[in-house]
Amino acid sequence: MQTLNLVRKRQFSLLLIEDDDVDVMNVQRALRKNHLDIPLQRAAHGLEALEILDDCYGDSSSGERDNLIILLDLNMPKMGGLEFLRILRSRENMCKIPVIILTTSDQPQDLAAAYELNVAGYIVKPVDFHEFVEMIGIITRYWSICQISS
Numbered sequence: 610m611q612t613l614n615l616v617r618k619r620q621f622s623l624l625l626i627e628d629d630d631v632d633v634m635n636v637q638r639a640l641r642k643n644h645l646d647i648p649l650q651r652a653a654h655g656l657e658a659l660e661i662l663d664d665c666y667g668d669s670s671s672g673e674r675d676n677l678i679i680l681l682d683l684n685m686p687k688m689g690g691l692e693f694l695r696i697l698r699s700r701e702n703m704c705k706i707p708v709i710i711l712t713t714s715d716q717p718q719d720l721a722a723a724y725e726l727n728v729a730g731y732i733v734k735p736v737d738f739h740e741f742v743e744m745i746g747i748i749t750r751y752w753s754i755c756q757i758s759s
Contacts, residue, residue, distance in 0.1 A: 624661065626658045640745060707729040
């Protein structure tokens with residue numbers, strides 16, 4: 610019996626805000642292992658991410674911003690994840706960009722602060738690479754079928 614594919618997938622891109630080169634490579638490898646061709650841009654800290662967002666998505670039109678998902682680490686130099694998130698949420702033209710925290714921190718205060726800033730999810734990075742690959746696959750499949758209002 611053939612099943613109908615009733616789920617309309619949407620294209621999106623990822624902005625990975627991560628200072629650890631190994632974690633960046635793990636995300637890239639996980640995307641390849643999941644056979645996903647998702648555009649990925651990297652910022653090494655919050656300041657760099659704000660520059661990227663200002664350059665690419667900073668005008669008042671929604672454009673490709675509607676198709677952007679941010680994967681955000683919390684502990685980074687120059688500007689950490691929560692500080693970045695506070696600034697992002699304060700900008701009217703960027704405040705609705707979905708952000709998923711992807712961090713090693715399992716501290717309750719980090720979790721609470723992130724959800725107060727309207728994150729779409731808070732995920733503690735798995736240590737095992739196979740679990741990491743599965744987690745990236747789940748995240749990307751979920752966002753490929755989500756409808757986001759702008």
